[in-house]
Amino acid sequence: MIMKILLPLFCAAGLSALAEDWPMWRHDVERTAESPQVLTDELSLLWSRELPRPVPAFNDVRLQFDGGYEPIVKGKRLFLASNREDKIMAFETNSGALLWEAFADGPIRLAPVAWRDKVLFGSDDGCFYCVDAATGKEVWKVRPVPSARKLIGNKRVTSVWPIRGGPVVQEDRVYFAAGVWPFEGVFIFCLEAATGEQIWVNDSTGHLYGGQPHNAVAIGGIAPQGYLLIDGEELVVPSSNAYPGRFDLKTGKLKDFKLPLGGRVPGGWYTSLAGKSEEKKGKRKSLLADMGINYVRHEDRLRYEGKPEVRSTIRAGDQEIRFANGYEKVPGKVHSMVVADDKLFVTTAAGGLYAFGSGTQAESRRHEATPPPPGKATAFSSQLLGEIPRHGYGVFLGSVDADTLVHLASETSLRLLVVEEEGRRVRALREDLSRAGIYGSRVAVWQHDPAGFEMPPYFADFVLLREEIPSDERERIFESVRPYGGKFIVQHGEELETRLRAGALPGATNYHGDFKPSLDELVKAPLGVLWFDDTLGHFKRSPQPKVIDGVMITTTKDWLDASTRTMKVDYRLLPPNFSDVYTGRVLSAEESALLKVQAAARVDLKTVQPSQYRPSNQKNAWKPEAPVAGHRQNPLTGETEARAFPKSYGCDGGFDYGHIYTMRSGTASFYDKRIDSGTINISGPRSGCTNSIVPANGVLSLPYFYKGCTCSYPLPTGLAMYSLPESHEQWTTWGRITKEKLAGKIQRIGINFGAPADRMTESGTLWLDFPSMGGPSPELDLVTVPAKPRSYYHHSIWMRDDAGLPWVAASGVEGMESVTLRGLKPGSYRVGLIFANPASDERRFDIQLQGQTVSTDFNLGSRLTAVGVVFDGIVSEGSLQVALTAKKGATQLSGIEIVPMDLAE
DSSP states (O other): OOOEEEOOSOOOSSOOSSOOOBOSTTSSTTOOOEESOOOOSEEEEEEEEEOOOOOOSOSSGGGOTTSSOOOEEETTEEEEEETTTTEEEEEETTTOOEEEEEEOSSOOOSOOEEETTEEEEEOTTSOEEEEETTTOOEEEEEOSSOOOOEEEETTEEEESSOOOEEEEEETTEEEEEEOSOGGGOOEEEEEETTTOOEEEEEOOSSSEEEEEGGGEEEEEOOOOOEEOEEETTEEEEEETTEEEEEEETTTOOEEEOOOOOSTTOOOOSOOEEOOTTSOOOSSSOOEEOBTTTSEEEOSSSEEEOSBTTSTTEEEETTEEEEGGGOBTTBOSOEEEEEEETTEEEEEETTSEEEEEESSOOSSOEEEOOOOOOOOOOOHHHHHHHTTSOSSSEEEEESOOOHHHHHHHHHHOOOEEEEEEOOHHHHHHHHHHHHHTTOBTTTEEEEESOGGGOOOOSSOBSEEEEOSOOOHHHHHHHHTTBOTTTEEEEEEETTEEEEEEEOSOOTTOOOBOSSSOOOOOSSOOSSEEEEEEEOSSEEETTOOOOEEETTEEEEOOBOTTOGGGOSSTTOOOBOOOEEEETTTOOBOOHHHHHTOGGGGGGOOOSSSOOOSOOOOTTOOOSSSOOOOOOOEEEOTTTOOEEEOOOOOOSOTTOOEEOSSEEEEEESEEEEEETTTTOOBEEEOSSOOOSSOOOEEETTEEEEOEEEETOOOOOSOOOEEEEEEOOTTSOOOBBOOOBOHHHHTTTBOSEEEEETOSSBEEOTTSOEEEEESOOSSSOBOOEEEEESSSOEEEEOOGGGOSOOSSOHHHHTEEEESOOEEEEEOBOSEEEEEEEEEEBSSSSOOEEEEEETTEEEEEEEEOOSBTOEEEEEEEEEEESSEEEEEEEEEESOOEEOEEEEEETTTOO
16 A cells, blocks of 8 residues: 655655755754755655654653654664663664664663764763764763762663753764753763864853842752754753753853743743744844743743744755644654655654655555563562562662563562673663563663662662672662662572661651651751652642651642632642652552551641641741741851841742751752851752752652742752762852951851852861852952952862862962952961862972961872862961962962861861
8 A cells, every 4th residue: 555645835846856864853053953855745654663652751841852752864874862762773764674773871862963974872871972873883982970970860770960961063073961950060061073082061050140030049050951052153052941051162161041030931941043944133043942842831821932833843945844734644643753865754752653755665664563572480580579579669780681670570560770791791681671661661771890880879679789799888789778678688699688778767857747847867968969850740839748757748739620729829639649758759559558657648638728838937928037047156257146048039938947947049948057058059940839848868858849830940840869978069158248247257267269159068167269159158358469360160070089178179260379368367277278280281389378488399280189288377467378489380279278276177
């Protein structure tokens, strides 16, 4: 049978003289989706395939940058990325035959780029790959962010810095972005496409003090998710749910980035430039948004931004092709289309892939998916089923056969992770599990040494170790086992040795949602992301979450049903939800029914609820009072004073949990009272109008309290955070104190040259950024020569030794001759100087303190290695001067710490 498709468009006669490529998402670097390829008005179906249905990272359409298969075509090959099975697939364009598959260690969520005879792509595993277009064999691979730290991202084990800024190639350079959480660090890269060698990186856009929705201010930044594009001499980087940023294409320097300041403006992941069919105006083209993506219901009404059908329209020559028209013999919703190789290729939301071409063909070729083989029980799988739980996450550290994994997947709802080092076994296992239909979505394989594999803490319901390793490594692995019943299993031959992680983490608390203190000893600054996901959404003014014995209990309001309310903003409740506080996993009905916390989850489904939930000290539900959180010792002067900290707009008012004060201050935020940390912004998500940032069970939980809001917070999702070592980079806004109030009183201080904001340490030193960039900060009477030495900042993750304070050493000033700090309290001090060479050159200089030479020919040492020197008994009558005299190369200084001798350790 001949199946034909009539294009509903303006047609040009005949085919283009040469078949055209479609080498990247939406065809070109501007993402115009315009090809010079011309198609006939009558196309026949040549072949089709049914691929596994894609699994987007997020439920929210404004974040669904990976909502379906996005084909690219180079020559006679079509390439697809799979977010479900963690691989790139190559097909022959004439027949649809599968040519090769190339796997990564994590989901590949964005379309690759075909460049010359190579294919380039990034993965949630944090690596960027280049493979041969003909064979799929690896040409080069880099992990651009030098850290193996991982988390649970959208139900998968991923790098903390997944590559979700989709690649674009121009003039033999590839551009992409890694990291999605501004406060964890985000990185915009330019690499040589041929070799993977780094040309430039921008790592400074995660800690920008500036505007937030509702005209608030906070430390925040870009959250790269979506496809990068090139507009002339600028690189445009999408920022998840917010507006994109613009960077200098040659240097990577940030040129423009602002969040939507007004409330209720719906942003989204999609951006592109108008093509040649639209007139170019000025030096920049207008960035286009798609109304179908930026279209969401606020509590009061539907809101939108952008033009209709921008993403779902392409052009082939003079022909305009709209996805919405659908096509004969293409069932379901069209997700994407591309025109290349004299053909039209179509993908559907369900995973269909269709190729249409000219001419007559007796019958199209249909590539049927092979039914997966039934799972076969093995002796090992049967043994394990008597030991392991049926739900959650499980990890195998060491080799395991495919039959065992298939059987476990069929008998449980576990998500399984296998860590195997040997490449051939990894490849065979991935292919077997893919044929079984469970790879990626149920079972994933990371190629790595099992003993050294770094995992998130607390997430695994069981970890099975299949090889002998030292006891200290076992203890490190045990940290990944879930409290409240997780199991660490060590295999000795046919015997299994099981260690149970029973009960709570030592020092952790429960929280019953009653606005009472939760003195969790484990939740302390700095904090990093443990998991994030938006599966479980809640109305923005829902009741507080409860966190009990590893389970979060949440109840949302029935805000979409007008019959449930009596006034404009009052609603009834829906039944409670149960989720794992350590992974965000929504518990099944079977699990929930067995929980001992059922009594705590009982809710009244009939009574209309109050519009807001507030602690008893908040008298006005709609205009909360300013935070009141006791007294503190000022770290600069030692004086006792009322505790005060910056708080910008946030309708929750904040709540004091005892050790931690949490609030929305522009972004979700917290203040660690134990060290008087200042306000630490968790930029990206929106916390609730109800205080929904809860320290309990050893983590800081921020459930997804965003439904009914359209404000363009960059990354509205649920997450949890856990404490990290003090070497971890995390910035704060400490609050303004005038230099007049500090005059003659400063007795302890750290000066952090080039830093983006302030930072408090456990030892009691408040490090202040100079020049001041990170919001309200104590004012310093500080003079440098020259007046404005060149300052710089790089993320501390690059430092080669994380001993000490790498977030001080990672920034600095160059070429400074002297610096004088006034306002010190007279006395004797320990003065510490921190240096680190940001380059690879040789640098030597003399160091003077208070006019006396204390070091001659000081050698700055190797690149990105911190060097600290300490001098005791430095007498000050109210000021301190540090002078640097260059001998070879430019001088450099990262930080100065001044501590009175009676407090020096």
